[in-house]
Structure formats: C-alpha cells, structure tokens
Amino acid sequence: MTDPTFYGLCGAVVVGTGIYGFVLHTHILRRLLSFNVIGSGIFLMLGAAGSLGPDTAADPVAQALIITGIVVALSATALGLALLVAYARASGSPRLPEDANDDP
C-alpha cells in the first residue's frame, strides 16, 4: 500500500517551491502560476494527511474539501488572469509599478 508520508513531504517541498516562485517573480502571470503551485501543494499535504492512520481509505471529507478547493482555485485564477490582462492593457506592463522600478 502506498505510504502517504512520501506524498505529504512532497507536498511540503511543492509549497516551498511555490513560495520561492511567488517571492522571486515580478511578472504577475508567473506569480499566479506560483500561487497555483502553492495551492496544489497544500491540497497534496491535506490529502496525504487524510490517508494516514490505520484506515487505509482516503478520508472522503478531506477529498470533498480538496475538490471544492480545486474548483475555487480555478475560479480565482480565471478572475486574476482577467484582471491581469486588463491591467497590462491599461498600463502597458505585466508587472506592478514597484517591481518594474527595480530594474537595474
């Protein structure tokens, strides 16, 4: 049987990776992508935690919460990207003003 611990730790690594991208990137599209990576890492940790314990079946309540989370994350991404495209068309840049000023 699969050991959920691997996947829980993998989720922790993925969340860390997402935070790295979220802090590093100035392009808002890359930030939104990083944000999605963070979210899916958290889902992976939650799902793995729901599969721990003597009962090997995955916890259906955790599964339902994660499915809800995936759908809401997609909606938020759609809204974020629509705002980003409108912002870039209005300002001419896909970066926030304070990030664009940091260029050497």
Next chain:
Amino acid sequence: MMALAETGFDLVLCAMIATTALLAIGVRDQFGAVVLFVVYSVFLGLGWLRLGALDIALAEVALGAGLTGLLLFGAHARLPASVPVPSGRAVWPAACAAGGSGLALGWAFLTLPEPVGLQEAVAANLGTSGVENPVTAVLLNFRSWDTLIESIVLLAALIGVWSVARDDAWGGQPGLRQHARHGGVLANFGRLLPPIGFMIGVYLFWAGSSKPGGAFQAGTVLAAVALVVFMGGAMRPPLVTARWLRLVCVAGPAVFLAVGLTGAASGVFLGLRPDLAKPLILAIEAVLTFSIAASLALSVIGPPEDPEDHV
C-alpha cells in the same frame, strides 16, 4: 518484492512532481513555464490515484491541468513578452523563504498526531445519504453548504471576469474571434471530440452517485467540450447578453438553494430526507452540471474583447 516496487514508484513519482513544480517556477521562458505547469498537474493527478483519491485525480487533471493550463496559455498570448527572471543575489531571500517554509511544513507533517479521520463517521451515515460514493455524499449531503457556496463562487468569478470588459466590447461574443485552418487539426478535432467528450461528461455525472465522478468533474468535461467546439470554429460562443445563457449559469445554484429552503421548511436548511435524498441529489447534480459547465467555459474564454485591443 511488490511492496518494494510500489515504494520505488511512489518515490519516483514524488520526485517527478517536485521536479516539474521546480521547473515550472524556475524556467526562464514563460511559455515553457506554462507547459511545465500542465505536466506538473498531470503528475499530481497520478499522485492522487496512488493515494486512492480518484475523485480528486479526475478534478486535478480536468481543472488543474486542463482548464488552468488553457487559462494560462490564453493570458500568455495576450501579454507582452516575458520579463527577465531575477537572478544572482535577488534569489537568496526567496530561496530562504521557500526553504524555511518547506522545512517547517515537512516537520509539521511528520509530527502530526495520529489522525482520527472521518472515514468511519461517513461510512456509518452513508446509508441515509442517498448515494453510495462517500465523496458525493459529503459534497451533496453532509457538507452541502460548502458546495452551495462553491457554486455561487463560480458565478461571482464569472461576474468578475465579465466586469473587466471594455465598454465598447461589451455585449459581443466573449473572447477573441477564433481562427481554425479549414481541414486542420483543430478544425477536425473540434468536430471529432465533442460527441465523445459529451458522453464522458454525462457518464461522469451519472456515475458520481456510486463511483468516482460527480457534478464538478462532469461539468468541467462539458466545459472543455464547449471550449473545443468554440476553438475549432465549429460554433461561435453565444453573446454575453443572451438571457438563456445567464439562466443556465444561475439554474444550478438556484435549484440547490430551492431544495435547501424546502429542507428548511421541514426542519433543517439543506437537510435531505433519507427516502428522497437520491432523487434530490440527482436533480441538483443534473442542473448543477450544466451550470458549472457554462460558468467555467465562460470564465475560461474571458470577457468580450476588441480584436484591435493589444497591449
């Protein structure tokens, strides 16, 4: 031997998930980042299969890889070329934040107390829920509040997406006009895939009461069918002002709310009588599937745009 092979497979899959995530974040090319994100989501879907969570695997591949990938590709095409990715000393604060939070989360996961789990509580009450798939029972009965609000979140997001349309473009068809080369791959697949996808979507909805599947997975597949039809040029999307379109989007949450209020009249808001639970859940899911499909497809296509509108 079998156990060893399975552990090896899990380790390799976890390594692939973590590596594709890192590449999607770290690669310089923005288009490459989007492609790698889709690959990452597919590997993650395999991980969910290994954890025995088939419903999540379906949702992750359909929503995470499919629709989110499509959204990111669309935004990438509409935005100016990539900006340089910071490198050198600028990387260190981000790397420290990432390493610290990753280690803290890993430590927290390893020191989790022995979980009690809700498997038994769900299994004990499954008989009164009206369905046999425990995940559908949680989504549509035990925790239907979450699902009701979630279906309304989809509507709110669609209103948000539409609200960034320019005044002169509003009232037209959503998204940009699609050009598919006559007889090309896109035009052909735009005619070949929809019937198959439609059947898979309806099957996922129907199977959801007893097997993995359900309204959200089915709605996502149907949204993908609609998107393939629009992108292949077989049909133009309907006008955003079309009344029937808005009725389809609102019908799911409205039926859900109506059933909830009927429950309130007999005691509990969103409470379902065990003998009526199955037909009520199927009715909610049937309408909700089409509302989800319409809202998701419209959110992914984006607001109506002027073809001359460029960055």
